[in-house]
Amino acid sequence: MYKNFKFTITHQDQKTPARCGEIHTPHGIVQTPNFIFCATKAAIKGVDLATMKQEGTQIILSNTYHLMLQPGSETIRALGGLHKMMNWDGPLLSDSGGYQIFSLGHGSVSNEIKGKRNSNRPQSLLKITEEGAKFKSYIDGSYHLLTPEKSIQIQRDLGVDFMVVLDECTPFNVTKEYTEKSMHMSHRWALRSLAEFKNHDDESQSLYGIVQGGIYDDLRKQSTDFVNENEFFAHAVGGSLGASKAQMHDIVAHTMSMLSKDRPVHLLGIGGVSDIFNGIKYGIDTFDCVHPTRLARHGGALVKVSMSENGKEHIxxxxxxxxxxxxxxDSECKCSTCMRYSRGYLHHLFKAGEILGMQALTIHNVHFMNKLMLAVRGAIREDRVEEEQKIWCG
Incomplete structure (x- = not known):
């Protein structure tokens, strides 16, 4: 399996499990550790993909849930798949659709998964069964059933390099009994996803297995054993990661200590600078999050902590x-925004509601994240991760 995919570790840090590597795909090589920007609906909000490439972006992610509803995977297939439709010639990752279905079903896109329980968003998940998840479209109210097989079929239509198995994303505030039951169902769904993948494998795509188990060490052990033992190209660490950053770091560290070391590992939905450093020190290879681009649209510019106020990672x-x-x-930043515009002008653009302001900050934040990951890879090769973390995080 996965004849056109390969993961090679090019350097192992001498002080931590951090490592540099290369993921070879039909659409190019991803140098790891790396950050994956979210083109949720087949577009990066605020900038085009040519600019993303110019700023050093190697890989992006698109969202199965949103794209199955609009414009539909059949339409994307008719347009030649996501690569051709978006005019993106680099690697692409999709998710399975499960995160959005289940987080929306629990009342928000992400609040419940991340331990926050104050959302008033209407629930759209109707029923979870062994067959799959029945939900109502947020676009037109139509009803859909997403099964493991259907998720793989949709991702095949999208034409992405990396697919993900369908799983149930359990929220933070459920019992251990529910988490365990859900985990075992997710494992059965993963096997169905894998079988569907194998049945139509044309060697142009690969499949990620997901580690579940919530905040419980013994369940995480069962789930890591499951993904290690099955024919996935790579692993993704998912599910609730706790109610605090400290708990999240503990769960990631425990999970990573049990995963096989010969496959790339992705940490789902995490994109803070300090969280990335903690992740790479446990051996995480890739990260994804909407945070850098969403933050930009609300006036947030990523900076090193030493440049901000109150220890924040942005101004x-x-x-x-x-x-x-x-x-x-940032006077040291070489992005086109920092080379052209002052803080005063950017402030004016946001106060005036000009789209240019959001675009300019998005470019800066994309440049910042790619520069960060380049620095991380350099630090790992030179065995000085802790020192590099102090430069960025204080």
Whole structure:
């Protein structure tokens, strides 16, 4: 299996499990560790993919749930798949659709999964059975049943390099009994996903298995054993990661200690700078999150902690203190935004509601994340991860 895919570890850090590697795909090589930007609906909000490439982006992610509802996977297949439709010649990852279905079903896109329980979003998940998940479209109210087989079929239509098995994303505030029952069902769904993948494998795609088990060490052990023993190209760490960053780091560390070391490992939905450093020190190879681009649309510019206030990883360009600031976001940054625009001008753009402001900050944040990952890879090769973390996180 996976004849056109290969993962090679090119350097192992001498002090931590951090490692550099290369994931070879039919659409190019991903150098790891790396960050995957979210083109949720087959587009990066605020910038085109040519700009993403210019800023050093190697891989992006698109969302099965949203694309199955609009425009539909058959339409994307008719347009030649996501690569051709978006004019993106690099590697692509999709998710299975499960995260959105189950998080929406619990009342929000992500709040329940991440331990926050204050959302008033209407629930759309109707029923979970062994067959799959029945839900109502947020677009037109139509009813859908997503099964493991259907998820793989949709991802095949999308033409992505990396598929993900369908799983149930259990929220934070459920019992251990529910988490265990859900995990075993997710394992059965994963086997069905794998069987469907094998039945139509044309060697152009690969499949990720997902580790579940919530906050429970023994369940995480069962789930890591499951993915290690089955024919997945790579692993993704999913499910609830706890109620705090400390708990999340503990769960990731415990999970990573049990996963096989010869496959790439992805940490789902995590994109904070300090979280990335902690992840790579446990051996995580790739990360994804909407955070950098979503933050930009709300006036947030990513900076090293030493440049911000109150230990944050960004500054809010809408704050009045930037109204007459003639300096760029970061005088050391070489992105086109920092080379062209002052904080004062960016502040004006946001106050005036100009789209250029959101676009400019998105470009800066994309550049920042790619520069961060380049620095991380360099630090691992030189066995100085801790020192590099202090530069970025203080």
């Amino acid at each position: 809010n360009i809408r704050n009045n203190r930037f109204k007459t600031d003639p300096n760029p976001i």
